[in-house]
Amino acid sequence: MTQAGSWSLQRTPEMEEALFKQWQAMLEDRIGLSLPVHRKVFLQTNLYARMREIGCASYREYLDKVRFGKAGMIEWLTLVDRLTVQETRFYRDPDAMGMVRRYVLDRPKALLETHPLAVWSVGCSSGEEAYSLAMVLNECVKELGIVNYFGVTGTDISKPALKKARQGRYPPGKLVTLDDELKEKYFTAHKKESLYQIRQEIKKRVCFARVNILELDLAPLGGMDIIYCQNVLIYFRKSRRKEILTQLAKKLEPGGLLVLGLGEIVDFNLPGLERIKNDKVLAFKRKL
Incomplete structure (x- = not known):
């Protein structure tokens, strides 16, 4: 044997x-x-x-x-x-994506026309979350009838996950939460391989980089309008979570939005951040 x-x-x-x-x-x-x-x-x-x-x-x-x-x-x-490794899919949290949408639509139109939106997906895994955010932003821009050269940066510690993210090819199970209109609009179906390829319109708006969440102070990212960090903090001790959030808050633009996962942090008070009232989404806005 x-x-x-x-x-x-x-x-x-x-x-x-x-x-x-x-x-x-x-x-x-x-x-x-x-x-x-x-x-x-x-x-x-x-x-x-x-x-x-x-x-x-x-x-x-x-x-x-x-x-x-x-x-x-x-x-x-x-x-x-x-x-x-994290199990993820497109539009995993519709309520949180809805908050991102409302945040963008509520911003002054004149500001959006002159200020490209910068969005960060922390712990992006194989890219579904980052591409979902880009899709939300693209829908907002079209709804407002403006031009905004927004960009989404996805970061993760896993090289294999980032490789998959950059390829932008996904099995049907990753798209179960998307309606047919969004699938047709943002993906090209490869029936022989049973895969969906993210279209270039969205792919070109997203980039990926390897970042250790314990070294956020070294990450060359700042002035972010939206930081989306869901299902990441659950892996860390309470004290470490607060350290990470403190670093993320520093990366936000005044008026910027920080979206977390429900239950990932309690009793978190950081000067300069205010909690957004919402029963379904845990989010903060950096004070102006």
Whole structure:
């Protein structure tokens, strides 16, 4: 029997508590990822799957492997991609997208005609959110009958996810929340491959970059009109969430909009930001 065969017959081994704490500490220190005890099985499953692929015998051996050297850093990046992948789709949160739409339509028309909108999708994964925002902005601009050279920047830590985002090709399941009119307007169907390609009209408005959310102070982004950061903060400890939000707030233009996921932050008070009253969307506006 081959080694791969012998691996396939084994159950996922249990990780010692002390070793789990070491993995917890490294993940939080390097990328801010918080893994409480109830997510231990999640960690074990993902580590073990990767260990099987590369023939690593134990959690301890794999920990040492990703800790040191150039090869270790390459393997670390592969692991991070496994642990941070998000399931997403177009217009995942219609209420939040609706708030973005209202925010744009309520802005002074004269300002929109002279000021290109800058939008940031934080933790954009494979690009569905960033392209959705571009579609919303494009609809707003056409509704207002103006020209606005808006741009959307999507950032994520996962290189494979960003590669998919730049390609802009998606299976039908990612488009289930879109009506037929939007599908036809913004996508080209490739029936043989069962894929939908985002049209150039929207694709050219969106760019993608790799950014570690713990290093936002180093990100060359600022003066953003809209920052959209949903389903990202849930992976971080409460104290770390506030640090991230403080950095994001600094990147907003006066009057800019910050959209978060419901329940991702509570009792958050930051000078210069005011909560927008809405039962379905957690959002803040930077004071003028």
